[in-house]
Amino acid sequence: MGQTLAEKIIARAAGCDKVGPGDIVTCAVDLAMMHDSGGPRRVKPLLEKLGVKVWDREKIVVVSDHFVPAFDLQSAEILNLTREWVAEQGIPNFYDMQGICHVVLPERGHLKPGMFVAGGDSHSPTGGAFGCFMFGVGATDMAGILATGETWIKVPETIRIDWSGEIPRGVCAKDIMLTLCATLGLGGGDYQVVEYSGEVISSLGMQERMTLCNMAAELGAQTGLIAADQTTAAYVEKVTGEKPDCQSWQGDLDATYRDIFSFDANDLEPQVAPPHSPANAADVGEHVGTGINQAYIGACTGAKLTDLKMAAEVLKNRRIASNIRLLVAPASVREMTQATQDGTLGILLEAGALLMPSGCGACASYGAGVLGDGDVCIASTSRNFQGRMGSKSSRVYLGSPYTVAAAAIAGEIRDPREFLEGFGS
Amino acid sequence: MMHKAGRAWVFGDNVDTDQLAPGIYIKLPIDEISKHCLEAIAPEFAGSVSRGDFVVAGENFGMGSSREQAAEALLDLGISAIIAQSFGGIFYRNALNFGLIPLICADVSKIGDGDQICIDPEAGEIRNLTKDETYACEAMPEHLLQIARAGGLLPYLENRLG
Ligand code: SF4
Numbered sequence: 001m002g003q004t005l006a007e008k009i010i011a012r013a014a015g016c017d018k019v020g021p022g023d024i025v026t027c028a029v030d031l032a033m034m035h036d037s038g039g040p041r042r043v044k045p046l047l048e049k050l051g052v053k054v055w056d057r058e059k060i061v062v063v064s065d066h067f068v069p070a071f072d073l074q075s076a077e078i079l080n081l082t083r084e085w086v087a088e089q090g091i092p093n094f095y096d097m098q099g100i101c102h103v104v105l106p107e108r109g110h111l112k113p114g115m116f117v118a119g120g121d122s123h124s125p126t127g128g129a130f131g132c133f134m135f136g137v138g139a140t141d142m143a144g145i146l147a148t149g150e151t152w153i154k155v156p157e158t159i160r161i162d163w164s165g166e167i168p169r170g171v172c173a174k175d176i177m178l179t180l181c182a183t184l185g186l187g188g189g190d191y192q193v194v195e196y197s198g199e200v201i202s203s204l205g206m207q208e209r210m211t212l213c214n215m216a217a218e219l220g221a222q223t224g225l226i227a228a229d230q231t232t233a234a235y236v237e238k239v240t241g242e243k244p245d246c247q248s249w250q251g252d253l254d255a256t257y258r259d260i261f262s263f264d265a266n267d268l269e270p271q272v273a274p275p276h277s278p279a280n281a282a283d284v285g286e287h288v289g290t291g292i293n294q295a296y297i298g299a300c301t302g303a304k305l306t307d308l309k310m311a312a313e314v315l316k317n318r319r320i321a322s323n324i325r326l327l328v329a330p331a332s333v334r335e336m337t338q339a340t341q342d343g344t345l346g347i348l349l350e351a352g353a354l355l356m357p358s359g360c361g362a363c364a365s366y367g368a369g370v371l372g373d374g375d376v377c378i379a380s381t382s383r384n385f386q387g388r389m390g391s392k393s394s395r396v397y398l399g400s401p402y403t404v405a406a407a408a409i410a411g412e413i414r415d416p417r418e419f420l421e422g423f424g425s
Numbered sequence: 426m427m428h429k430a431g432r433a434w435v436f437g438d439n440v441d442t443d444q445l446a447p448g449i450y451i452k453l454p455i456d457e458i459s460k461h462c463l464e465a466i467a468p469e470f471a472g473s474v475s476r477g478d479f480v481v482a483g484e485n486f487g488m489g490s491s492r493e494q495a496a497e498a499l500l501d502l503g504i505s506a507i508i509a510q511s512f513g514g515i516f517y518r519n520a521l522n523f524g525l526i527p528l529i530c531a532d533v534s535k536i537g538d539g540d541q542i543c544i545d546p547e548a549g550e551i552r553n554l555t556k557d558e559t560y561a562c563e564a565m566p567e568h569l570l571q572i573a574r575a576g577g578l579l580p581y582l583e584n585r586l587g
Contacts, residue, residue: 024568037451038491050582067452074452122491122515138493138519140578147582152568186439187485191514220485222514277439364490365448385443385489392465 002252004158005227006193009133009249013116021157021258027116031059032145034120035101037066037366040085041078042139043146054089055149061093061110062086063101066366068359099332099358102126102214102300106206107334109239113228114249118145123300123382125221128213129206130236131228131249133193136217156192156222157258158251163200165266170417172310173208174302174380174400176200177215178271178281179263186279189221192258195251196226200265206235207306214301215382218278227251270416272378273398276386284403287413294377295320295408296389297348297401298329298356299363302380305335305344307401311380312344314405314419315351321411327369329356351408365390378407428505428544430554431477434470435538436463438483442516445487445495459498476503479544481536483509487516496520506544508533508551508562521569524577530562546573 003011003018011019013027034043039062047053054060062082070076079096086094095104102123105111113131117124120142127134137151145151163176180188194216201209209226216224226232228246236244273281274290297303297311308330320326328348330336336358339345349355356362362369363381371377371390377397379389384396399407402416409419417423444465450458463470480486480499486509487495496519499507506526510533520527526546536542540555544562547570551560565573575581 024566038493042493046579049579050586052586078452120491122489124491136491136515138491138496138515138522140493140522141518144522144578144582147586154566186488187511190511191517217489220488220513364443366451370449383441383443383489385441386465387447387449388443390449 001256002254004255004257005195005225005249005251006133006156006158009114009116010153010155012114019155021155023155024152025155026150026152028150029059029118029145030115031061031110031117032142033061033063033101033105033117033124034142035066036064036078036082038120038139038142040082043143044081044085046140046143047146050147052147054091054146057089057091060091060146061105062091063095063104064097065100066360068097068357068367071368097359099334100300100360103304103331103335106130107239107332112236112240112244113232113246118142118151122217123214125216125223126210126214126300128216128224129209129226131226131232131246133223133225135223158193158195159189160195160197160257160260162198162260162262163196163265164198164262165200165264167200167265168268169422170402170420171268171270172400172402173204173211175268175271176265177212177218178273178278178398179268181215181218181273181278182281184219186218186277187220189216189219191220191222194219194221194224196224201226202229205306206231207304210304211301218382270400270403272403272413273384275384275395275397278383278398281398284399284413284415287397288415290397290413292376292378292397292407292412293324294371294375295324295326295404296362296369296377296379296381297404298327298361298379299381300331301382302401303329303331305338307380308335308339308344308348310401311405312347314402314416315409316347318351318409318419320352320408324408324411326353326408327356327362328353329361330358333358362389364388378404378413380404429477430541430543431479431505432475433479433481433536433538433540433542434474435536436466436480436482439485439488440482442487442489442492442495446492446498451492451494455494455497455501458494459501462498462502471502474502474504477505478503479542480504480507481509481533482507483533484511486512487520488513491515493519493522496523496525500525506546508544521572522578524573526573528562530560532560535560
C-alpha cells in the first residue's frame with residue numbers, strides 16, 4: 001500500500017521506512033522557526049532551566065514580526081531581548097523587522113520540498129505550499145526542540161481536497177479557504193493533514209498556494225500540503241539557486257486518504273465571513289450593504305504582493321470613502337519594495353490607504369490599528385474571533401483583498417466585481 | 426489515581442485562544458493575562474474559579490493561535506484538567522506541556538455547569554459526584570502519559586537530559 005506525502009516526510013524525519021496513521025514517532029527537525037512573541041522571550045528561561053544551548057544554530061530561523069516596530073516599553077524590551085538572545089546563541093538567520101515570518105521564511109530560501117519543519121506559530125502550515133511538512137507548536141515544545149533537535153508527532157491521516165475548474169475573475173484562494181471553512185467547519189481538519197490538489201491548485205502561483213496552506217490552520221488541520229510541481233521548483237530554484245528534489249516528495253498513487261473532497265471553482269463567488277468565525281463565510285451577496293469603518297489589508301494571509309495587486313486592481317483611480325480608514329501592512333519588506341517598484345503601492349496610497357509597518361500589527365491586536373468599542377472592520381486576515389483585533393465589542397468581517405478594497409471604496413461591504421474592469425457596467 | 430473533586434465550568438464548542446488569552450494583553454505576565462481569561466464569553470470566570478476546578482467543553486477547545494499562554498492562563502487560575510470532546514491540536518500539546526491534563530471524552534454533554542467531578546487520567550475515567558455517574562475518556566498514549574506523569578514537558582526533559 002502506498003504512502004501519502006506527509007507519511008513519506010515524517011518517515012524520513014523519524015528515520016523509519018514507513019509510518020502509519022496514529023503512530024507516535026520522534027522526528028528530527030530540519031528547521032525550527034520562531035518569532036518575537038512566542039520565541040526567545042519564552043524559550044530563553046526554559047533553556048536556562050534545562051541548562052542547555054540550542055542544538056544547532058544553523059537550523060534555526062528567528063523573525064521579529066509581532067511587536068514591530070516597538071510601540072511601547074514592553075514591546076521594545078521584547079524586541080531587544082530577541083536581538084540579545086539571537087546574538088548570544090550565535091544564530092545566523094535572524095530577520096529583524098523584515099516582514100511576517102511565514103512570508104520571510106520562503107522568500108529567503110529556507111523552505112524546500114520534503115523538509116520537516118516546526119514553527120512557533122499556528123500559521124506555520126503556510127510552509128506546506130512548498131511541499132514541506134511544517135506545523136505549529138507552542139513555546140515549550142519549541143524549547144524542547146531547541147534543546148534536543150527532536151519532537152514527537154502523532155502521524156496524521158491525510159484529507160485530500162481537490163479543486164477542479166477555473167477560478168472566476170475577482171475570486172481567489174482566500175475565497176476558496178473561506179468556502180472550505182464554511183463547508184468543513186473549524187474542526188473539519190481534525191488535526192490531520194489537508195492536501196490540496198487538482199487543476200485549480202496547479203494553476204495557482206506560490207503566493208496563492210501559501211494562502212491555502214496558511215488557512216489550513218482555520219480548518220483545524222495539523223498542516224496543509226501541496227505536492228511540489230514545476231511552479232514550486234521554479235520558485236525554490238530562484239530563491240536558493242539550487243534545483244530542489246520534487247520527485248521524491250509526492251504521495252503515492254495508491255496512498256490511502258481519510259477523505260477526498262471535490263469542489264468546482266467555476267461557480268465560486270467572493271466570500272465574506274461575518275463575526276466571529278471564519279466558518280460563518282457565505283457569498284458576498286448576503287452581506288452587501290453592511291457598513292464598516294476600518295478596512296485592513298494585512299497579515300501573512302492577505303498582504304503578499306499578489307494580495308496587494310488584487311486590492312490595487314479594485315482601487316485603481318478610485319478613492320476610499322471619506323468616513324473610513326484603509327490600513328495596508330505589506331507582508332514583508334521585500335514585498336513592499338516590489339510593490340513600490342511595480343506601482344502597486346502607489347495605487348493604494350493614491351486611493352487613500354495608510355501604509356503600516358510590515359508585521360503582524362492589527363491582525364491580532366499586537367501593533368497599531370487596534371479596533372475600539374463598536375468598530376466594524378473588514379480584513380484580509382485569517383481569523384475574526386471575538387476580540388482578536390481589539391475590543392470585545394468590535395466586529396470583524398473576513399474577505400479577500402478584492403473584497404476588502406471594494407468595501408473601502410464604498411464604506412460598506414460590496415461585491416468587488418462591481419469595481420473590476422470587464423464586469424457588466 | 427483519582428484527582429481531588431472540583432467544580433465543572435462548562436463551555437461550548439470552538440473556544441478559541443483569543444478568548445483564553447486575548448492578544449491585547451499578550452505582552453503582560455501570565456497573572457495579568459489570566460485575569461482576562463475567557464472574559465469575552467464568561468466575564469465571571471476568572472474571578473470566581475477555584476484551585477482544582479475543571480474546564481469542560483465541546484469540540485475543538487483551544488483552537489487558533491499557538492500562544493501557550495492560552496493553556497498557561499488556565500493553569501494560573503488553578504484549573505487542573507480540561508475535558509473536551511476534542512481539542513485544537515496545538516493547544517492539546519501546550520496544555521500537556523504545562524502538566525495541564527487534556528482529556529478527550531464523548532460524554533461531556535452529560536456534565537452540567539457547577540457539577541462536582543473528579544478524574545483519573547491513567548484509568549481514563551471521569552466521575553460526576555453530583556449526578557453519581559462515570560464516563561470513559563480516551564486513553565492517553567503511553568508517550569504522552571509519561572509527559573503528564575512528569576508534570577509537563579520541561580520536567581520530562583530535565584529527567585531525560587539530566
Ligand atoms: S499576521 Fe496574524 S495570523 Fe499571521 S503570523 Fe501574524 S498574528 Fe499570526
